[in-house]
Amino acid sequence: MTDTIKFQPAGRSGPRRFVSTHKRATVGAAILVFMLLAAFVGPWLSPYAPYDQDVLRRLEPPSLDHWLGTDQFGRDVLVRLMVGAQLSLLIGFASTLFAMIVGSALGMIAAWHGRNVDAVIMQAMDVLLAFPSLLLGLVIVAMLGPSVTNIVIAIGVTSIPIFARVARAPTIAIKEREYIEAGRALGYSDTRILGGHVLPNMLPDVFVMAVMWLATAIRTEASLAFIGLGVRPPTPTWGGMIYSGFENLFEAPHLAIIPSIAILLLVFSITLIGDGLRSELDPKLRNEVSR
Amino acid sequence: MTAYLLRRLVWGLFTCVAVLTLVFALLRIIPGDPAQAMLGDQASQGAIEALRQQLGLNDPLWQQYVTFMSGVLTGDFGRSMSSGQPVLGQILAVLPWTLELTAVSFLIASIIGIPLGVVCASRQDGPLDQALGAICLAGISFPPFVSAIILLLLFSIQWNFFPVISDGTGSFGAWFGAIFLPALNLGLIKAAYVLRVTRSAMIEVMNEDYLRTGRAKGVSPRLLIWRHAFRNALLPIITIIGVYFGNLIGNSVLTEIVFSRPGLGKLMVQSLTQRDYTMLQGIMIFFTILVIVVNILTDLAYAAANPTVKLK
Numbered sequence: 101m102t103d104t105i106k107f108q109p110a111g112r113s114g115p116r117r118f119v120s121t122h123k124r125a126t127v128g129a130a131i132l133v134f135m136l137l138a139a140f141v142g143p144w145l146s147p148y149a150p151y152d153q154d155v156l157r158r159l160e161p162p163s164l165d166h167w168l169g170t171d172q173f174g175r176d177v178l179v180r181l182m183v184g185a186q187l188s189l190l191i192g193f194a195s196t197l198f199a200m201i202v203g204s205a206l207g208m209i210a211a212w213h214g215r216n217v218d219a220v221i222m223q224a225m226d227v228l229l230a231f232p233s234l235l236l237g238l239v240i241v242a243m244l245g246p247s248v249t250n251i252v253i254a255i256g257v258t259s260i261p262i263f264a265r266v267a268r269a270p271t272i273a274i275k276e277r278e279y280i281e282a283g284r285a286l287g288y289s290d291t292r293i294l295g296g297h298v299l300p301n302m303l304p305d306v307f308v309m310a311v312m313w314l315a316t317a318i319r320t321e322a323s324l325a326f327i328g329l330g331v332r333p334p335t336p337t338w339g340g341m342i343y344s345g346f347e348n349l350f351e352a353p354h355l356a357i358i359p360s361i362a363i364l365l366l367v368f369s370i371t372l373i374g375d376g377l378r379s380e381l382d383p384k385l386r387n388e389v390s391r
Numbered sequence: 392m393t394a395y396l397l398r399r400l401v402w403g404l405f406t407c408v409a410v411l412t413l414v415f416a417l418l419r420i421i422p423g424d425p426a427q428a429m430l431g432d433q434a435s436q437g438a439i440e441a442l443r444q445q446l447g448l449n450d451p452l453w454q455q456y457v458t459f460m461s462g463v464l465t466g467d468f469g470r471s472m473s474s475g476q477p478v479l480g481q482i483l484a485v486l487p488w489t490l491e492l493t494a495v496s497f498l499i500a501s502i503i504g505i506p507l508g509v510v511c512a513s514r515q516d517g518p519l520d521q522a523l524g525a526i527c528l529a530g531i532s533f534p535p536f537v538s539a540i541i542l543l544l545l546f547s548i549q550w551n552f553f554p555v556i557s558d559g560t561g562s563f564g565a566w567f568g569a570i571f572l573p574a575l576n577l578g579l580i581k582a583a584y585v586l587r588v589t590r591s592a593m594i595e596v597m598n599e600d601y602l603r604t605g606r607a608k609g610v611s612p613r614l615l616i617w618r619h620a621f622r623n624a625l626l627p628i629i630t631i632i633g634v635y636f637g638n639l640i641g642n643s644v645l646t647e648i649v650f651s652r653p654g655l656g657k658l659m660v661q662s663l664t665q666r667d668y669t670m671l672q673g674i675m676i677f678f679t680i681l682v683i684v685v686n687i688l689t690d691l692a693y694a695a696a697n698p699t700v701k702l703k
Contacts, residue, residue, distance in 0.1 A: 223405075227409040227410055230406055230682050231675070238659070238663070323641070339536075356540050360540060360541065368529055
């Protein structure tokens with residue numbers, strides 16, 4: 101995979117070629133940028149605060165005052181949605197990063213040492229993979245308590261095996277290459293070879309996987325919050341908003357629909373980007389499954 | 392074949408033991424006293440002590456481990472902390488609901504996903520393929536509870552096609568009305584995965600030499616695709632069904648909650664709100680064993696579908 105020769109149409113290179121050949125990924129990136137702006141700039145522009153209650157204006161449909169309506173406590177849905185996005189993104193990025201670092205390190209170490217080390221690490225990964233990930237996350241959060249850190253750990257742990265597998269395969273291939281042998285002959289330490297020479301070669305694979313898993317992580321966070329294991333109320337989380345909207349489904353369906361659309365857009369945009377990056381990395385893999 | 396089967400079983404057994412050990416450890420690495428954590432901050436010292444006694448937390452660790460493992464082996468997953476009933480019995484009571492939902496959604500996913508995947512592969516990069524590809528990405532993006540709420544809003548509340556809540560007993564119509572929407576919800580998401588796998592597997596197979604030979608011999612495209620290519624593409628499709636089984640369970644849990652359907656999902660959420668940790672632990676053990684069994688069955692189905700597969 102690291103040996104692929106990349107052909108580029110004449111006259112076009114870099115980002116511009118990516119945009120023209122990956123329309124879907126570009127659309128995804130545009131949506132993501134919009135959502136990032138809404139999440140981190142939006143709340144400053146809103147006249148409302150996410151915790152301001154207005155009991156006289158409960159469960160109102162979208163209006164000029166409240167663009168996306170109000171919830172069961174009369175809080176502005178739009179500002180809660182934007183603040184909730186920060187949390188979704190934060191937990192998504194942090195847990196993916198955590199899984200990426202721990203998982204790739206384990207995968208590289210397993211491949212590098214081979215034999216028993218490999219067997220033990222990968223068997224452990226298989227065991228971890230045997231747990232249905234939502235259940236594992238759920239039990240971890242239920243036991244540790246629903247704080248941001250614990251949710252990050254819970255979601256991260258469930259995706260470690262994926263990164264271990266992704267990192268392991270290229271490491272096995274790379275470690276037989278001449279330049280690695282040269283490094284060894286020069287007396288470089290394992291850490292130096294792994295970090296300086298193996299890691300850069302497999303980074304694209306790991307990175308693409310990370311983008312795909314970011315979408316999953318955000319979805320898992322929302323699922324946990326929907327079950328009631330999200331960051332505690334009144335902190336707005338999308339899953340939590342959908343759940344409380346679900347309880348008022350007959351009176352005010354917009355409460356469930358609006359955060360649902362938001363979450364769908366965010367996950368969809370990241371999936372589009374991941375899919376585009378992946379086909380860029382290896383055209384043969386195009387349209388293969390991702391979880 | 393027998394040797395392979397044995398090896399798979401031993402592997403499965405090993406994984407089970409490892410997973411059980413992990414579950415056992417999970418309850419004991421919680422910072423602080425698990426009994427305290429289970430009963431909450433307001434619990435009296437006496438209640439905590441009683442629970443410690445009941446959970447055997449005062450015994451030495453190895454003894455707790457042996458008791459736990461032998462319990463699981465003999466089908467004793469402990470008693471629910473809220474109802475006092477055996478955990479396994481309660482799980483088995485709701486299991487048929489979840490299995491039924493899973494089976495019907497698999498059926499829907501295969502009926503939609505496999506033919507469309509084959510069609511996409513045979514018209515690779517055409518407009519239909521492009522459109523379905525985008526739809527699939529959207530399908531994969533749907534958190535199951537979001538799509539469930541949308542289906543519920545549209546079909547049950549807006550159009551009144553299906554009851555919002557139904558126990559699904561009495562007639563086929565009632566059963567169908569109760570299961571259709573939840574199964575459709577799971578099936579559609581799953582169909583997106585099945586379609587993508589079917590498509591890429593078919594494309595891979597269709598580049599094989601023997602298919603070119605077939606074409607050159609004048610075999611009709613339909614026969615070529617369904618008889619010659621599809622049978623070989625079946626392998627990855629079977630694998631995917633096994634691999635995503637764990638995923639499907641998580642999705643079923645969420646779907647059951649939205650549609651207020653009895654099942655493992657509802658049982659789990661109920662035990663979460665009641666802080667019923669023995670029940671949660673039992674559900675986790677049960678699911679994990681289920682996933683491992685399904686993995687082994689998948690491997691066997693894989694071998695059965697393709698006799699050329701050398702079972703290593």
